[in-house]
Amino acid sequence: MSQPSPSPSSPAGPPSGSSADGTPAENAPAEKRSRRRREAPPSTGLDGIGGLGAAAPDTFLSVRDLRVHFPTDDGVVKSVDGISFDLARGKTLGIVGESGSGKSVTSMSIMGLHKPGTVTMTGSIRLGSEELIGAGSETVRELRGKRMAMIFQDPLSAMHPFYTVGHQIVEAYKMHNDVSTSVAKKHAVEMLDRVGIPQASSRVDDYPHQFSGGMRQRAMIAMALSCDPDLLIADEPTTALDVTVQAQILDLIRDLQSEFNSAVIIITHDLGVVAELSDDIMVMYAGRAVEYATAADVFERPEHPYTWGLLSSMPRLDRARTDRLRPIPGSPPSLINVPSGCPFHPRCAYADRTGGLSQSQRPPLDEKAPGHYAACHLTPEQRTEIWENDIRPTL
Amino acid sequence: MTASTAPSPDTDVTRGEPLLRVTNLTKHFPIRRGLLQRTVGAVQAVDGLNFEVAKGETLSLVGESGCGKTTTGRMLTRLIEPTDGLLEFEGKDVTHSSMRALRPLRRDVQMIFQDPYGSLNPRHTVGTIVGAPFKLQNIKTEKGIKRSVQDLLELVGLSPEHYNRYPHEFSGGQRQRIGIARSLALRPKLIVADEPVSALDVSIQAQVINLLEDLQDEFDLTYVVIAHDLSVVRHMSDRVAVMYLGKLVEIADRDELYTRPMHPYTTALMSAVPVPDTNRRTKRERIRLTGDVPSPINPPPACRFNTRCWKAQEVCRTVEPPLVAMAPGHQVACHFPENPDGAPAEPALLDTPRTRADDAPATREDDPTA
Numbered sequence: 001m002s003q004p005s006p007s008p009s010s011p012a013g014p015p016s017g018s019s020a021d022g023t024p025a026e027n028a029p030a031e032k033r034s035r036r037r038r039e040a041p042p043s044t045g046l047d048g049i050g051g052l053g054a055a056a057p058d059t060f061l062s063v064r065d066l067r068v069h070f071p072t073d074d075g076v077v078k079s080v081d082g083i084s085f086d087l088a089r090g091k092t093l094g095i096v097g098e099s100g101s102g103k104s105v106t107s108m109s110i111m112g113l114h115k116p117g118t119v120t121m122t123g124s125i126r127l128g129s130e131e132l133i134g135a136g137s138e139t140v141r142e143l144r145g146k147r148m149a150m151i152f153q154d155p156l157s158a159m160h161p162f163y164t165v166g167h168q169i170v171e172a173y174k175m176h177n178d179v180s181t182s183v184a185k186k187h188a189v190e191m192l193d194r195v196g197i198p199q200a201s202s203r204v205d206d207y208p209h210q211f212s213g214g215m216r217q218r219a220m221i222a223m224a225l226s227c228d229p230d231l232l233i234a235d236e237p238t239t240a241l242d243v244t245v246q247a248q249i250l251d252l253i254r255d256l257q258s259e260f261n262s263a264v265i266i267i268t269h270d271l272g273v274v275a276e277l278s279d280d281i282m283v284m285y286a287g288r289a290v291e292y293a294t295a296a297d298v299f300e301r302p303e304h305p306y307t308w309g310l311l312s313s314m315p316r317l318d319r320a321r322t323d324r325l326r327p328i329p330g331s332p333p334s335l336i337n338v339p340s341g342c343p344f345h346p347r348c349a350y351a352d353r354t355g356g357l358s359q360s361q362r363p364p365l366d367e368k369a370p371g372h373y374a375a376c377h378l379t380p381e382q383r384t385e386i387w388e389n390d391i392r393p394t395l
Numbered sequence: 396m397t398a399s400t401a402p403s404p405d406t407d408v409t410r411g412e413p414l415l416r417v418t419n420l421t422k423h424f425p426i427r428r429g430l431l432q433r434t435v436g437a438v439q440a441v442d443g444l445n446f447e448v449a450k451g452e453t454l455s456l457v458g459e460s461g462c463g464k465t466t467t468g469r470m471l472t473r474l475i476e477p478t479d480g481l482l483e484f485e486g487k488d489v490t491h492s493s494m495r496a497l498r499p500l501r502r503d504v505q506m507i508f509q510d511p512y513g514s515l516n517p518r519h520t521v522g523t524i525v526g527a528p529f530k531l532q533n534i535k536t537e538k539g540i541k542r543s544v545q546d547l548l549e550l551v552g553l554s555p556e557h558y559n560r561y562p563h564e565f566s567g568g569q570r571q572r573i574g575i576a577r578s579l580a581l582r583p584k585l586i587v588a589d590e591p592v593s594a595l596d597v598s599i600q601a602q603v604i605n606l607l608e609d610l611q612d613e614f615d616l617t618y619v620v621i622a623h624d625l626s627v628v629r630h631m632s633d634r635v636a637v638m639y640l641g642k643l644v645e646i647a648d649r650d651e652l653y654t655r656p657m658h659p660y661t662t663a664l665m666s667a668v669p670v671p672d673t674n675r676r677t678k679r680e681r682i683r684l685t686g687d688v689p690s691p692i693n694p695p696p697a698c699r700f701n702t703r704c705w706k707a708q709e710v711c712r713t714v715e716p717p718l719v720a721m722a723p724g725h726q727v728a729c730h731f732p733e734n735p736d737g738a739p740a741e742p743a744l745l746d747t748p749r750t751r752a753d754d755a756p757a758t759r760e761d762d763p764t765a
Contacts, residue, residue: 098596099567198686212687213460242459243623244684247667251683269597272669295673311671313601315630317653318670324608325630327601331566 060263061087061110061231066123066133068102068109075336079105081287082123085280089230092257092264094278094295096271096310098332102287103267107233109133110265111150112140127231146176149224153236155216159208165192165219166204173226191222195252214245218252225256232257233265238273250276271310275299283307286333286343289365293372303374303383305348308391319395326394342377353382413447414585414617415471420444420480422466426692439691440466442641443480445718448585453611453618455628457664458638461688464621467638468587471619472506473497484585502532505578509590511570515562521548521573522558528580547576551606568599575606582614589621604631625668629653637661640699641691643718647725657721657732660700698730706731 068080080102087093095103108114110125112132125132127148132140152158160168169188170181177184185204192200195218208216217237224232234253238246254277257264266277274281274295281298283291283306291304302308309328315321330347333339345351345358354377357363365375368383376383421444423437441463448454456464469475470482473489482490489500508514515524525544529536536543545555551572562570571591578586591607592600604627610616622628628635629649636646637658645658656662663682684703689695695702701711710730718728721735 098598214687242688243625243664243667244459245687246669247681247683248685250669251681270669271597271671275671275673276669299671299673310597313598314671315601315604315626316671317626317629317665317668318672321629321650325601325604327605328598329602331568331599332596 058088059086060089060128061265062124062126063106063110064124064126066106066109066125067121068105068114069120070118071120072336077335078287078338079335080109081338083282083284083287083289084123085282085289085292087231087263087265087280089263090257090261091279092266092277094274094281095265095267095284096269096274096281097284098269100286100332100335101284102335103284104235105287106284107150107235107265107267110231110233111144111148112137113150142176145172145229146227147229148231148233149227149229151217151220151224151232151234151237153239155213155220155240156208158220159216159223161208164205164207165211166206169204169219169223169226172223176227187226188222191226192219195219195222195225195256196248197222213241214248217241217245217249221249221252221256225260225262228260229262231263231265233267235267236269237266239268239270246273253277271299271314283310286338287335288343288375289373290344290376291374292365293369293374297369297372301369301372302387302391303368303372304344304376305350305378305386306344307374308387309347311395312391316395322394342375350378350382350386354378412450414450414485415448415619416481416483416486417444417446417471418481418483420467420470420482421478422463422470422475423478436692439641439694441470441477442694444643446636446643446646448617448619450584450617451611451615452633453620453631455620455622455632455635456638457622457625457628457635459623459664459688461640461691462638463641463691464623464638465589468506468589468619468621471585472504472587473500474506498532502581503584505581505583505586507571507574507578507586507588507591510594511567511574512562512594514574515570517562520559520561521553521565524562524573525576525580528577532581534581543580544576547580548573550579550610551576552602566599568595568603571595571603572606575603575610579610579614583616585617585619587619587621590623591620592627593622593624600627607631625665637664640688640694642699642728643726644700644729645725645727646718647722647727651722651725655722655725655734657725657727657734658700658729659704659706659731659733662733698728 064084065082066080066084067078067082070077070079083106085093095106097103109121110132114121116137121133123133127143130139130143159165166185166188169191170184173179173184173187174181189200189204192204197203197215197218208219211219237253238249241249250273253264266274268274278295281293281295282289283298283304285306291298291302291307298307302311306328312326313328315325328347333343333346339346341360342348342351342358342363348358351358357377361377363375363377365373368374368380378386420441422441423439425434426436426438427433428435444467446454456467458464466475470477473482473492477490480490481488484500484504489497492500522541522544525547526540529540529543541558545558548555548557553569553572553576562573565573588607592603595603607618608631611618620628620631632649634646634648635652637644637660639660645652645656645661652661653665656665663684666682667684686703689699689702697713697715698704698707698711701707704711708731714730716728716730718726721727721732
């Protein structure tokens with residue numbers, strides 16, 4: 001929120017590249033081929049971002065035109081198809097989207113968790129001064145845990161049931177720090193205490209199944225933060241939790257972030273959760289960013305019909321009750337056969353107002369307002385009119 | 396939504412004929428240990444519920460996981476047998492009816508399950524799944540079962556050509572529609588929907604909610620919706636019952652409950668809901684409940700919420716608060732309710748952020764019982 005200029009200024013990058021392929025089906029492979037040689041250091045800008053695209057000085061994580069494709073028997077699954085964003089220390093980026101929009105694949109790519117050989121990754125992910133795409137697995141392994149860490153959605157399956165919670169934290173800590181087990185264990189107790197686990201010194205020897213859902217999530221946060229990472233990725237960190245516990249965990253993440261000054265990416269489908277935490281928000285649809293702006297802009301002046309749809313389709317406690325919800329028709333597209341043009345056009349109520357552009361050309365992620373990017377063919381006047389007359393009054 | 400959207404705010408007894416009445420409904424799951432499998436304790440999943448469901452209304456059960464809402468739903472459909480209490484459907488006691496005696500009840504009471512992946516047999520086609528109720532109940536339809544099934548599929552927004560497909564060919568939202576079609580097959584009177592939309596994406600959620608409402612209007616259905624999402628509940632329900640650790644702590648008409656929650660737990664629950672509005676983040680003061688829900692094996696004495704409640708006093712640990720009507724149509728089980736009588740009906744979560752200075756002592760966050 002407070003730092004809109006550096007981060008949203010960057011995503012100008014991908015659109016120019018992605019928009020180039022007017023007929024994505026044909027041009028995409030060629031473009032991909034050229035990308036595959038990851039020759040250019042990313043800060044020089046892959047898509048002619050130029051000075052704009054060079055990450056702002058305080059940028060810590062910089063993703064440029066990331067594409068993650070999985071070849072399968074049925075065709076290439078384009079889980080992530082050209083997204084870019086920047087993130088500074090102490091800031092939070094919220095990535096929102098429905099299942100299959102590529103949110104989790106993005107985070108797994110940053111963490112280097114995709115199995116080599118099953119995936120084609122192009123573009124650039126820079127963490128500090130390190131380029132992660134194409135880096136050796138040992139290099140990424142060094143960084144993982146130490147400089148970047150992840151909180152998973154389901155803490156029961158993310159933790160090893162066979163080892164005590166303490167053991168798992170100690171293991172991670174010793175991997176990156178040359179300390180004795182007893183020192184590491186002391187550190188583990190401190191971390192558990194810090195995340196609010198009562199009687200941490202005795203609970204450290206408990207097994208994951210002895211913890212409740214909320215405590216397990218806390219333990220996982222303790223594990224993720226044990227090496228004081230600069231980047232924390234939280235993938236649906238509260239989806240499995242009850243609402244009161246969710247509130248505790250969100251508060252905890254916020255407190256820890258200000259304490260450790262880490263960069264945080266929070267991935268969720270819950271617009272309420274991102275509104276609580278994020279400085280910037282990226283809305284993803286079918287592997288692409290459709291809107292990228294500060295949190296306040298996304299909620300108060302959303303520019304993309306998909307974002308409008310998301311906001312209209314959810315019942316809200318902070319508004320008078322409406323008689324009927326206004327769902328987005330249809331369902332998300334298959335990532336093997338992404339619709340031509342704007343991938344959202346089959347579900348978009350306004351797609352016929354663009355004179356066929358929506359059906360034929362992929363809209364670039366343009367700066368619609370300062371620091372506010374959206375990928376839509378509607379003209380500014382059309383968008384203002386629709387937002388003011390159709391959408392806003394019904395929210 | 397239905398005829399009962401504006402029920403007379405009298406006591407619950409006068410709101411039309413109850414379709415379902417529950418008196419002191421209790422379910423304890425025994426814990427057995429040792430060689431002789433002696434019963435050493437019990438999970439007190441549901442403990443002494445009293446409520447009625449009027450014809451045509453939607454009653455929601457809300458609460459956190461482990462509060463017994465699913466167990467309650469399963470008792471209402473008699474998928475499990477209550478340990479104690481009375482369950483009456485249309486005035487008939489079905490608490491301990493045998494499987495055979497329940498057969499007719501199954502036509503009238505159906506269930507929609509939470510997990511659209513687990514609740515459909517992957518080896519059966521959609522036609523078999525949706526047609527199963529007809530076969531099980533030996534019902535002949537005028538146009539034949541296949542035709543009836545296809546009509547049902549159309550009704551819930553699927554294509555009749557999907558008849559021969561298998562569940563894996565459908566998305567989560569479509570599967571949930573299949574489950575809904577199955578539950579509608581026998582034209583039931585009551586549908587118990589256990590988290591019908593929580594596994595679905597936001598945009599699909601709204602579609603299914605709208606579908607459920609349309610069906611309710613069309614077939615004059617009564618719903619008991621089990622959910623944890625308070626905004627969904629507000630949208631769907633006529634009345635809302637809040638559960639905590641197997642007990643009913645508050646039950647009221649929707650608007651009454653959301654504008655004037657009385658039980659501290661309800662207030663905390665509502666303030667914890669993240670709201671998609673970045674302004675509120677700074678303005679709103681949230682009631683932060685500490686700790687987790689205690690174990691239902693050994694629940695706290697008297698008021699079960701006393702370990703997490705910021706208002707708890709000695710009496711809360713010794714005397715169990717009864718569920719009494721504190722306002723018309725609004726029953727609460729609390730010794731120190733919030734927003735008591737006379738207080739203006741202050742919108743708890745509507746546009747003005749709520750100042751909690753009056754009833755929020757600073758000690759709340761360092762609750763010693765945490």
